Amino acid sequence: MSDAEWEFVRPLLPHAETGRKRLDDRMVLNEIVWKFRTGSAWRDVPERFGSWATLHTRFRRWAADGTFDRMLRAAQAKADAAGAADWMVSVDSTIVRAHQHAAGARKGAPMAFVKPR
Structure with a gap:
């Protein structure tokens, strides 16, 4: 990590x-x-980095307390202010899948016998 990134x-x-x-x-x-x-x-x-458990614990803490979210928002704001962020987002519905049980049908009941609510 460069000094500028660290600052x-x-x-x-x-x-x-x-x-x-x-x-x-x-x-x-x-x-x-x-x-x-x-x-x-x-x-x-690698052991030169110290205990893996310490790294994992710090990662979990920072993830839970929102540290990484703050870093992301700050980096996005900095890029946006510099005009370096492109905010166009596209979601292709052919790859967005819902689980079969997410459709709301009652389990085990044939479609013809489902009573309206």
């Missing part, structure tokens, strides 16, 4: 005021990015 992300991370000394947030974020870029399992993260 953008750093204020968006939660700050721990108490407790024991934690692994550096920049290092942890770099390691989380490495894990997802490579597609590795948490347990396969």
Whole structure:
């Protein structure tokens, strides 16, 4: 992670005021990015990155408290302000599937015998 990227992300991370000394947030974020870029399992993260359990715990905490959502919104706002964001979205309904039970039919009843509500 470059210094400019870190300066953008750093204020968006939660700050721990108490407790024991934690692994550096920049290092942890770099390691989380490495894990997802490579597609590795948490347990396969190289030992030089520290304990895989620590990385996984920090990832889960940041995901649960909205840290990654804040990062995404801030990056989108920055790109939008710079005119670098294209907001056109298209959903192709041929690939959007509903589960068969989502149609609302009663289970086991033939269609001719379903009573109107």
